[in-house]
Amino acid sequence: MIRFIRCASLVLTISLFCTERAAAQSAYIQGGIVMDARRFSGQPDDRVFDANVSSMMIGGAGFVTALISAGLELDAGRESEVAQTTAVTIAGRPEVVTTTYSSRRRSVSALFGIHSSAAHAVRAGVYAGLAFTAFHQRIATAAPPIVLSAPPPPTEFAHLAATPIVGVDVAVSISRHLALVGAVRAQSLSFGSELSGFSVRPGAAARVMF
Amino acid sequence: MRALTILIIAVALLSGDRAGAQSVRNAGKYGAMFSWWYESLPPQTHDTPTIEWDARTPAWWNGVVRQAIYAHLGWIAAASWGQNTAADPAMLDPLLRAIDANGGGLKIALFDDTTSEVLRKNMERHGTWTLSLRFDLADLDGRGEGGLRYFYEEQWKRYFATVPDRYRLKINDRPVVFMWHGGFEWYANPSAFHSLIEALRAATRRDFGVDPFVIPEESWFRLDPSLRPDALYDWFDPPRTTWTSTNFGGVTVGHVIPGFNCTTCDPPSAVVGRQNGELLRAGLDVVAPRADLVLLEGLVNVDENAEFVETLTWGRTYLDIVRSFATLVP
Numbered sequence: 001m002i003r004f005i006r007c008a009s010l011v012l013t014i015s016l017f018c019t020e021r022a023a024a025q026s027a028y029i030q031g032g033i034v035m036d037a038r039r040f041s042g043q044p045d046d047r048v049f050d051a052n053v054s055s056m057m058i059g060g061a062g063f064v065t066a067l068i069s070a071g072l073e074l075d076a077g078r079e080s081e082v083a084q085t086t087a088v089t090i091a092g093r094p095e096v097v098t099t100t101y102s103s104r105r106r107s108v109s110a111l112f113g114i115h116s117s118a119a120h121a122v123r124a125g126v127y128a129g130l131a132f133t134a135f136h137q138r139i140a141t142a143a144p145p146i147v148l149s150a151p152p153p154p155t156e157f158a159h160l161a162a163t164p165i166v167g168v169d170v171a172v173s174i175s176r177h178l179a180l181v182g183a184v185r186a187q188s189l190s191f192g193s194e195l196s197g198f199s200v201r202p203g204a205a206a207r208v209m210f
Numbered sequence: 211m212r213a214l215t216i217l218i219i220a221v222a223l224l225s226g227d228r229a230g231a232q233s234v235r236n237a238g239k240y241g242a243m244f245s246w247w248y249e250s251l252p253p254q255t256h257d258t259p260t261i262e263w264d265a266r267t268p269a270w271w272n273g274v275v276r277q278a279i280y281a282h283l284g285w286i287a288a289a290s291w292g293q294n295t296a297a298d299p300a301m302l303d304p305l306l307r308a309i310d311a312n313g314g315g316l317k318i319a320l321f322d323d324t325t326s327e328v329l330r331k332n333m334e335r336h337g338t339w340t341l342s343l344r345f346d347l348a349d350l351d352g353r354g355e356g357g358l359r360y361f362y363e364e365q366w367k368r369y370f371a372t373v374p375d376r377y378r379l380k381i382n383d384r385p386v387v388f389m390w391h392g393g394f395e396w397y398a399n400p401s402a403f404h405s406l407i408e409a410l411r412a413a414t415r416r417d418f419g420v421d422p423f424v425i426p427e428e429s430w431f432r433l434d435p436s437l438r439p440d441a442l443y444d445w446f447d448p449p450r451t452t453w454t455s456t457n458f459g460g461v462t463v464g465h466v467i468p469g470f471n472c473t474t475c476d477p478p479s480a481v482v483g484r485q486n487g488e489l490l491r492a493g494l495d496v497v498a499p500r501a502d503l504v505l506l507e508g509l510v511n512v513d514e515n516a517e518f519v520e521t522l523t524w525g526r527t528y529l530d531i532v533r534s535f536a537t538l539v540p
Contacts, residue, residue, distance in 0.1 A: 046534045088485055088492035091449070099494045101538065139499040139539055150494050152455075157540065172357035194238070194282060195535040 025118050025209045029060035030181055032205025036077040038105060040189070040197035048101035049137065051080030055105075057183075057203060061113060067114040067177070069125070073185075075201065079104040088147075095147050102138040102154075105199060107131045107187065109165050121173045131165035131187045134158060159191035171207050181205040230350040233461050235484065236380045237317040238284025240498075241509030242518070242537045244321075245289045246305070247296035254474040257523040258266050263512070271308035274510055277519050278316055281529040282536035285317040285379040286509060287388055291326035292365040299369035305428045306377055317379035319386040320369045327360040330397050341396050347406055349397035361406065362413050370418045381440070381502075382462070387504070391445060392430040400433035405468040407437065425463060425503075426490075428456055443505060446470070449480040453493030455500060464497030464504040466490060468528050471515035479514075487527050490518070494531070506532065 036055040040047060053079065061071020079102055086097045111129035116122075140154035167184035183203055190196040248270070251263040261273035278286060288305070293295035299320065309316045328345040332338055335355070349356025366387070378385040392400055407424055414422050425441045441461035444454035453466040469484030482489065498504055511517045518528030 042537060043530065043534065046538060048538060083493075086488055086492045086495050088488045090482075095492075097492045099495045099499075141495050141499060143492075144271065147492065152500045155539075192540060194540055 025063055027060065027062040028207050029058070030205045030207035031056070031058040032181065032183075032203055033057070034075060034183070034185070034201040034203025036075075036101075036105060037200045037202075038077075038080075038189070038197065039199075040195055044194065048082040048084060049080075049103045050082075050197075051077075051103065052081050053078045055201065055203075057149055057201075057205060059109075059111075061111070063115075066118070067115050069111075069115060071111050071113070073109045073111060074107070075109075075185075076106045077104060090146055093143050093146070097141060097143040097147055100138075100140045102140075102144070104136045105133060105189070106136075107133040107165075107199075109185070109187070111165065111167065123171045123173070123179070125166075125169050125171070127167040127169075127185075129165050130162055130178045132162050133187070134160055134162070135189065144170075159195075161189070161191055163188045163190055177209050179207040179209060181207045226367075233381050234383075235284070235502070236383075237280060237315070238536055238540065239502060240281075240283050240504045240506065241285035241287055241317075241319065241379065242274050242278065242283055242506040242532075243289055243501060243511060244305075245285040245297060245508070245510060245513075246271075246301070248510075248512070251515050254472075254515070256471065256515050257512075257517075257521040259510075259512065259517070260520045265304075267382055268304060268307065272311060273303045273304070274519065275308040275312045275316060277526075277529055278509060279312055280526070281518075281532040283506075283509070283532065284536075285319055285386075287319045287321035287505060288373075288481050289321045289323050289370070289508075290365060290369060291323055292330055292360070293368060294330070295326065295364075297323070298311070299365065300372045302369070302372050306373065309377060310504060318377050319379040319388060320366065320373075321388040322361070322365055322390065324390045324392070325396060327365065330364060331355065331357065331360050344396055344398040346398040348402035350406065350409055358406065358409050362410055366410055366414060366422075367417060370414060370420070375420070381423045384421050384440075386503075387422045387424050389424065389426040389430065391427045392433045393490070394433070397433075400430075401436065403430050403434040404437040407439070416521065425461075428458075431458075441503075443503075446507060448482045452489060453497050455497040457500075461502050462500050464494075464501035465507070466493035466497060466504065467507045468518045469516060470507075472513075475514065484524075487524070487531050490528060490531050494535045494539075498535050504535075 034055045034057050036053050038050050038051045055075045057075040059073030061069040063069050081102045083100045109131040110125040113125045113127040115125040133164045137157040138154045142166035167185040169181050171181045173177040173179045188198050246265045248263050248265045263321040290299040328341050329339050332340050332343045346356035350358040423440045426439050428442045428444045431437050442456045442458040443463035443465050444456045446467050448470045455464045468490040472481040507516050520526045
């Protein structure tokens with residue numbers, strides 16, 4: 001997958017430097033905040049990796065034609081944490097085992113976009129591409145000594161996956177080089193054969209256009 | 211813009227997957243004990259499975275495998291008793307067919323139920339199915355009260371000859387073999403166990419070209435400190451322990467039961483209540499995160515009321531608990 005990222009980055013970097021100079025815009029960079037609404041399949045009690053967490057997003061794209069862009073976006077969500085308890089009777093005494101599930105998603109997305117005309121102050125874009133996602137999980141168990149004589153250190157897992165991503169945004173120009181952007185990105189999340197779901201990320205950003 | 215690209219690539223590279231540092235399995239880490247000697251539901255069984263309990267029918271094998279897959283088990287450990295028993299590993303062909311009929315993904319490990327070697331030796335040599343005459347582990351040639359052949363020709367060889375490579379659970383490309391309890395009361399010269407294991411490895415390499423990944427019960431390591439197993443596990447001991455976690459050789463094996471009630475056993479055992487699934491859930495909470503393998507007792511153990519298949523009593527509660535952990539704590 002890293003080789004794929006390198007190839008994609010190379011293609012996109014070339015595209016950024018080979019933009020159409022005749023167009024009103026040749027490239028842009030943007031940054032903002034999104035809300036990462038993450039949902040995985042499973043029973044309601046099992047949705048310990050679901051989250052609604054804020055995330056920072058930065059990105060940029062170059063226009064390969066007047067209406068078509070190619071770019072990259074990086075967004076790094078904050079860590080979410082869910083604790084579950086299990087009450088069990090051991091040697092006649094009620095005890096509680098608490099397991100804390102923490103997770104964090106980060107994605108680098110290669111996106112191709114189709115935009116409305118740059119001649120208007122409001123410019124819409126639709127995007128599709130591939131998101132390279134790193135999903136980190138940390139699982140920690142705590143319990144009284146009768147249950148867990150030596151609590152182990154938290155267990156960490158890291159999954160990498162490449163999945164489709166789509167998006168839309170609307171950029172409202174407030175000056176020749178600056179626009180405010182409302183955006184939504186949606187991507188599937190699939191890690192191995194067991195854990196799958198999706199992430200929807202509405203957000204707002206500031207865009208600097210060149 | 212070039213700087214942004216470099217930054218993004220750097221972040222991606224730093225997000226490396228740690229799985230490469232772990233032992234490599236060819237299946238999910240959750241597995242369960244499996245037995246197949248049933249012609250009907252034993253009288254001591256408290257909870258009635260939804261599958262008609264007759265292992266002579268393909269429907270039983272298919273039903274069990276379907277439930278194993280539903281629970282996201284990666285493998286099952288075939289509790290084998292060897293030749294001329296109702297748990298001869300040479301009788302596992304219906305399991306292979308059921309696995310094929312249900313996606314082909316479920317793997318099998320050999321579970322050598324080591325008291326069976328004692329029983330078979332005594333049946334052959336003394337005409338009695340008893341554990342009271344000990345098995346001499348130093349007698350690999352079988353001139354006295356031992357013999358490699360009880361372990362190899364009558365057990366391991368029959369498993370490897372029956373279960374082809376693609377069905378076998380493997381760690382680091384080596385097929386997994388569990389071995390049950392050791393004990394002074396059943397074995398003479400237990401400190402020779404390591405020689406037995408080396409002989410079993412050599413015979414398996416010679417006949418099948420594979421080097422087994424041997425995971426004995428931890429009691430063997432106490433009986434024979436010269437033993438060099440690939441990993442160890444610790445069998446449950448009701449009511450003292452109902453879950454265990456054993457790290458050896460960089461591999462952690464967890465062992466968890468959903469409950470246990472064997473008052474008709476000889477001798478009768480302590481009862482471990484299921485607590486509506488909370489016992490299994492607590493055990494998995496404790497051992498699953500650190501485990502490389504989780505051996506669950508048992509998918510179909512209706513003999514000792516330790517099963518977690520679907521029943522009329524609890525439905526799929528236990529399958530759902532295992533499925534949940536297999537999804538969230540892979």
